[in-house]
Amino acid sequence: MPSDSLGGFIGIPAKAVAHDVKKAxxxxxxxxxxxxxALGRLGDTxxxxxxxxxxxxxxxxxxxxxxxxxxxxGVSEFGVSxxxxxxxxxxxxxxxxxxxxxxxxxKQHGVSLRVLxxxxxxxxxxxxxxxxxxxxxxxxxxxxxEDALSRxxxxxxxxxxxxxAAEEIAAGADLLIGGDMGIGNTTPSxxxxxACLGLPAGEVTGRGTGVDGGALAHKESVIQEALDRAGDRVxxxxxxxxxxxxxxxxxxxxxxxxxxxxxxxxxxDGLISVAEAVVAERIAPGxxxxxxxxxxxxxPAQSLALAKxxxxxxxxxxxxxGEGSGAMAAVPLVRSAAAVLTDMALLADxxx
Amino acid sequence: MPSDSLGGFIGIPAKAVAHDVKKAxxxxxxxxxxxxxALGRLGDTxxxxxxxxxxxxxxxxxxxxxxxxxxxxGVSEFGVSxxxxxxxxxxxxxxxxxxxxxxxxxKQHGVSLRVLxxxxxxxxxxxxxxxxxxxxxxxxxxxxxEDALSRxxxxxxxxxxxxxAAEEIAAGADLLIGGDMGIGNTTPSxxxxxACLGLPAGEVTGRGTGVDGGALAHKESVIQEALDRAGDRVxxxxxxxxxxxxxxxxxxxxxxxxxxxxxxxxxxDGLISVAEAVVAERIAPGxxxxxxxxxxxxxPAQSLALAKxxxxxxxxxxxxxGEGSGAMAAVPLVRSAAAVLTDMALLADxxx
Numbered sequence: 001m002p003s004d005s006l007g008g009f010i011g012i013p014a015k016a017v018a019h020d021v022k023k024a025x026x027x028x029x030x031x032x033x034x035x036x037x038a039l040g041r042l043g044d045t046x047x048x049x050x051x052x053x054x055x056x057x058x059x060x061x062x063x064x065x066x067x068x069x070x071x072x073x074g075v076s077e078f079g080v081s082x083x084x085x086x087x088x089x090x091x092x093x094x095x096x097x098x099x100x101x102x103x104x105x106x107k108q109h110g111v112s113l114r115v116l117x118x119x120x121x122x123x124x125x126x127x128x129x130x131x132x133x134x135x136x137x138x139x140x141x142x143x144x145x146e147d148a149l150s151r152x153x154x155x156x157x158x159x160x161x162x163x164x165a166a167e168e169i170a171a172g173a174d175l176l177i178g179g180d181m182g183i184g185n186t187t188p189s190x191x192x193x194x195a196c197l198g199l200p201a202g203e204v205t206g207r208g209t210g211v212d213g214g215a216l217a218h219k220e221s222v223i224q225e226a227l228d229r230a231g232d233r234v235x236x237x238x239x240x241x242x243x244x245x246x247x248x249x250x251x252x253x254x255x256x257x258x259x260x261x262x263x264x265x266x267x268x269d270g271l272i273s274v275a276e277a278v279v280a281e282r283i284a285p286g287x288x289x290x291x292x293x294x295x296x297x298x299x300p301a302q303s304l305a306l307a308k309x310x311x312x313x314x315x316x317x318x319x320x321x322g323e324g325s326g327a328m329a330a331v332p333l334v335r336s337a338a339a340v341l342t343d344m345a346l347l348a349d350x351x352x
Numbered sequence: 353m354p355s356d357s358l359g360g361f362i363g364i365p366a367k368a369v370a371h372d373v374k375k376a377x378x379x380x381x382x383x384x385x386x387x388x389x390a391l392g393r394l395g396d397t398x399x400x401x402x403x404x405x406x407x408x409x410x411x412x413x414x415x416x417x418x419x420x421x422x423x424x425x426g427v428s429e430f431g432v433s434x435x436x437x438x439x440x441x442x443x444x445x446x447x448x449x450x451x452x453x454x455x456x457x458x459k460q461h462g463v464s465l466r467v468l469x470x471x472x473x474x475x476x477x478x479x480x481x482x483x484x485x486x487x488x489x490x491x492x493x494x495x496x497x498e499d500a501l502s503r504x505x506x507x508x509x510x511x512x513x514x515x516x517a518a519e520e521i522a523a524g525a526d527l528l529i530g531g532d533m534g535i536g537n538t539t540p541s542x543x544x545x546x547a548c549l550g551l552p553a554g555e556v557t558g559r560g561t562g563v564d565g566g567a568l569a570h571k572e573s574v575i576q577e578a579l580d581r582a583g584d585r586v587x588x589x590x591x592x593x594x595x596x597x598x599x600x601x602x603x604x605x606x607x608x609x610x611x612x613x614x615x616x617x618x619x620x621d622g623l624i625s626v627a628e629a630v631v632a633e634r635i636a637p638g639x640x641x642x643x644x645x646x647x648x649x650x651x652p653a654q655s656l657a658l659a660k661x662x663x664x665x666x667x668x669x670x671x672x673x674g675e676g677s678g679a680m681a682a683v684p685l686v687r688s689a690a691a692v693l694t695d696m697a698l699l700a701d702x703x704x
Contacts, residue, residue, distance in 0.1 A: 033446060034453060035434065035561040040650075040670030042681065082387065090702050094385060099697035101386055108684070108691050209387040298392075316668060317685075318392030329394065332460070332684035333669075339460050345451035350442050 006155040010237060014260035014286035018054040025050030025341060028057060033345040041314060045292065045337035052265040052290055053174070060338035061175035064111040064267075064331055065168045066324050067255065068095055068102070068179035069161070071119030071248025074142025076184030080219040082210040085139070085183045089122050092131065092181060095323075102179055102323035109331040111177070116164065118157065119182075119247030134160040140246035143188055144225040147243050154242035154250050158283075161254020169264050175334065176259050177294075178252050179324020180272035183209070186299060189275035191223045191244040193301040195234040196278045197308055201227060206271070206299035207320075237282040249276060256280035260287035267334060269327040270297035270320065274305045281309070292334065295319060295326030358507040362589060366612035366638035370406040377402030377693065380409060385697040393666060397644065397689035404617040404642055405526070412690035413527035416463040416619075416683055417520045418676050419607065420447055420454070420531035421513070423471030423600025426494025428536030432571040434562040437491070437535045441474050444483065444533060447675075454531055454675035461683040463529070468516065470509065471534075471599030486512040492598035495540055496577040499595050506594035506602050510635075513606020521616050527686065528611050529646075530604050531676020532624035535561070538651060539571060541627035543578045543596040545653040547586040548630045549660055553579060558623070558651035561672075589634040601628060608632035612639035619686060621679040622649035622672065626657045633661070644686065647671060647678030 025047045030036060037043070049058040070092050076085040094100045095115035098107065106113040117132045121139040124132055136157045140148040149157065168176060186208035194204040201224035211219055227234075230243040241250045253276045259266050261284055268277055268291050280287045288309045295315035296303060306313060314330040377399040382388060389395070401410040422444050428437040446452045447467035450459065458465040469484045473491040476484055488509045492500040501509065520528055538560035546556040553576035563571055579586075582595040593602045605628045611618050613636055620629055620643050632639045640661045647667035648655060658665060666682040 032453075033443070033451075034673050038561070038671065038673040039453065040672065042669055042671060087702075091385070094697050094702060097697070099385075099695065099701075101384075101391065101692055101696055104691045104695040105688055107695075108688060209390070314669065317394055317666065319390065319394060320392065321386050321390040329685065329688055333681065336457055336460060336681055339456045340453055343451065343456040343459075344453055345446050345449070349451075350439075350446060 006158060006238065010283055012261065012284060014284045014290060015263035017051040017289045019051065021054050021056050022047055022051035024056040028341060031346045031348065033347045033350045039340060041312065042333065042337050042340060045314065045334060046341035048292055049334065049338055057342035058338045060335040063172045064175045064177065065171060065173040066106060066111055066113045066177035066179055066328065067164055067168060068115040068181055068324060069118050069248040069252045070115060070181040071246050072121035072139035072182055073184035073188055073246050074139060075144065075187045075222055078142060078222060079215055080187045080211065080222055081184045081208055083183050085121055088181060088183050089120050089126065092117060092120060092127060096131065100323055101321050102325040102328050105325060105328040109328065111328060111331060118160065118251045134164060134251065136160065136247035143191060143244050144222045144229065148188060148246045149242045149250065151238065151242050153247065154238055157247045157250035158254035161251035162258035165255045165258030165262065169262050173264055176264055176266045177269065177324050177327045178255050178273055178276065179269060180248065180252065180322050182248055186271055187219060187222060188244055188246050188249060189272045190301045191226045192240065192275040193278055193305045194223065194227055195230065195240055195244060196282065197304060199304065200224065204301035204304065206301060237279055241279060252276040253279045253283065256287060257284045260284050260290040265290050265292065267292050267294045267327040267330060269294055269324045270322060271299040271302040272322065273327065274302045277309065278305050294330035297326060358510060358590065362635055364613065364636060366636045366642055367615035369403040369641045371403065373406050373408050374399055374403035376408040381693060383698045383700065385699045385702045391692060393664065394685065394689050394692060397666065397686060398693035400644060401686065401690055409694035410690045412687040415524045416527045416529065417523065417525040418458060418463055418465045418529035418531055418680065419516055419520060420467040420533055420676060421470050421600040421604045422467060422533040423598050424473040424491035424534055425536035425540055425598050426491060427496065427539045427574055430494060430574060431567055432539045432563065432574055433536045433560055435535050437473055440533060440535050441472050441478065444469060444472060444479060448483065452675055453673050454677040454680050457677060457680040461680065463680060463683060470512065470603045486516060486603065488512065488599035495543060495596050496574045496581065500540060500598045501594045501602065503590065503594050505599065506590055509599045509602035510606035513603035514610035516603065517607045517610030517614065521614050525616055528616055528618045529621065529676045529679045530607050530618065530625055530628065531621060532600065532604065532674050534600055538623055539574060540596055540598050540601060541624045542653045543575045544592065544627040545630055545657045546575065546579055547582065547592055547596060548634065549656060551656065552576065556653035556656065558653060589631055593631060604628040605631045605635065608639060609636045612636050612642040617642050617644065619644050619646045619679040619682060621646055621676045622674060623651040623654040624674065625679065626654045629661065630657050646682035649678060
């Protein structure tokens with residue numbers, strides 16, 4: 001689709017989940033040979049999975065596919081992170097080498113993992129053609145001073161994300177994960193959540209890779225300046241992403257929109273992933289029904305956004321690694337949910 | 353060992369964990385290509401695993417072995433559970449058929465699972481010889497009126513548990529799980545925790561399989577009557593188990609003591625498992641260092657006992673299924689912990 005057509009895509013809803021199948025799954029769950037509710041969130045997850053797969057009992061996700069959206073952010077030159085922006089490109093190399101945290105977990109769980117340079121501050125040629133196939137630009141703008149992206153760049157990034165989702169779905173994905181890599185990326189992500197939830201910077205600012213004291217106060221002021229600068233442009237989701245987001249974040253949003261409209265479920269990760277999910281819901285109403293929260297990060301904005309979306313995460317391990325690692329760690333639990341609803345005895349069998 | 357020698361076993365400490373290896377693991381963790389502490393409890397678990405395996409980085413547990421200790425309890429005739437005691441034997445059949453919740457999860461995670469009738473209210477012959485190989489008696493006593501076990505039965509049950517641990521270790525176990533099955537078993541388990549922590553019944557009584565209102569108040573009074581009846585006999589751990597425990601619980605304690613003295617780590621489950629762990633620490637000082645908490649159950653006494661032992665569970669999914677299912681659900685996280693510490697790039701590699 002041409003980028004100038006994107007306006008027409010705003011508001012097209014997500015595919016409807018199968019509420020009748022969800023209901024059947026809730027009934028099956030209640031009939032298992034176990035006290036009512038004893039499976040806790042594992043049971044809830046099984047019911048969700050029935051709704052998004054349209055099958056009761058639901059099959060366990062066998063072709064889980066994760067994509068990491070890498071990009072740099074102008075804010076990283078202004079003291080919002082404990083690490084220099086050069087780390088972003090080095091970490092892309094680490095993903096390619098299969099040695100990042102999420103790579104190790106993906107291997108353990110048999111999950112396909114792909115890293116894409118969407119907006120890393122390096123030229124074409126620094127990574128392979130495959131890695132830079134969807135590159136939008138070198139770094140996004142410093143959001144306290146300027147827009148992260150032009151409107152056209154933003155539209156192209158969202159379309160890239162939709163295309164990437166379509167590629168993964170064509171490869172057979174039955175569960176998707178969007179991961180992130182980008183020094184400074186918790187700043188625009190927190191700004192996106194603040195804008196969508198109508199909160200001031202003070203409520204959404206977290207320690208990210210580990211800033212505290214004066215640096216944390218500075219990060220908060222950067223987010224507030226960005227919010228003030230964007231003003232009411234944040235009412236339009238593409239303007240919002242152009243003003244406060246970044247190329248990698250806009251692509252991540254497009255990925256979620258593409259998944260929800262195609263009816264493929266997504267396991268959300270931490271702050272960046274959840275910020276993208278909040279924006280995706282504004283582009284594709286109903287998208288949230290396709291999302292399962294993988295983990296609770298230590299970032300306050302992530303918990304605020306999850307609560308707003310009505311999502312309760314599977315894991316709460318104090319992880320704040322990014323990369324999609326929290327979602328990846330939760331993959332076996334999603335499979336467990338499907339397995340218990342499929343294979344456990346029913347109370348009727350027991351007493352039969 | 354003859355049962356009259358058991359007195360001499362009280363106080364023999366657990367094997368020492370390798371604190372130097374733990375320290376090396378903490379240093380390796382700090383050197384990974386990730387912000388300090390970003391792996392959260394996954395990192396802590398990797399360090400624990402290094403200490404209990406004596407290897408840095410630690411190998412992922414490959415031969416995880418679980419044993420379910422099944423038994424009935426006199427209290428189940430007195431309105432403390434939402435289910436009749438006949439369910440215990442039917443659930444043993446369900447484990448044998450591989451169709452219980454924990455069976456399904458064990459299959460998913462490649463964990464060996466064995467169910468043993470320690471004190472189910474059925475005669476020999478109801479189950480196979482293998483299942484009843486360590487049977488102590490038919491049901492344990494109703495602890496509000498009488499001792500759960502005679503001293504000899506209690507010693508024999510503890511010894512059976514030690515023997516069972518030794519069998520699993522001989523089969524190559526590198527991580528053990530003790531599960532439970534027994535209608536009414538949350539009542540004696542809560543009583544054991546109350547006795548060890550010096551708490552009144554009101555603080556430890558939970559809903560178990562789902563009692564509430566008047567039944568919950570009645571359950572609390574049963575626990576308090578049992579505590580009052582036992583008096584200061586609870587200072588001696590064998591007297592404690594005889595007065596307030598049960599055959600299955602005493603065997604579970606012996607299993608943990610055997611594991612900790614042999615130096616094989618254990619992933620704890622919910623209320624029953626944690627009650628056994630509290631008693632095991634009193635028999636084998638230092639045993640707690642060999643224990644990792646798999647999940648937080650909805651039972652208040654479990655959280656109180658975990659806090660007392662300084663253990664923070666990996667999962668908190670609102671599960672209250674028993675059977676070892678919470679620990680079983682956490683097995684992939686233990687393996688993930690080993691994998692990240694072993695295979696992730698070091699920051700030094702990145703900047704190399």
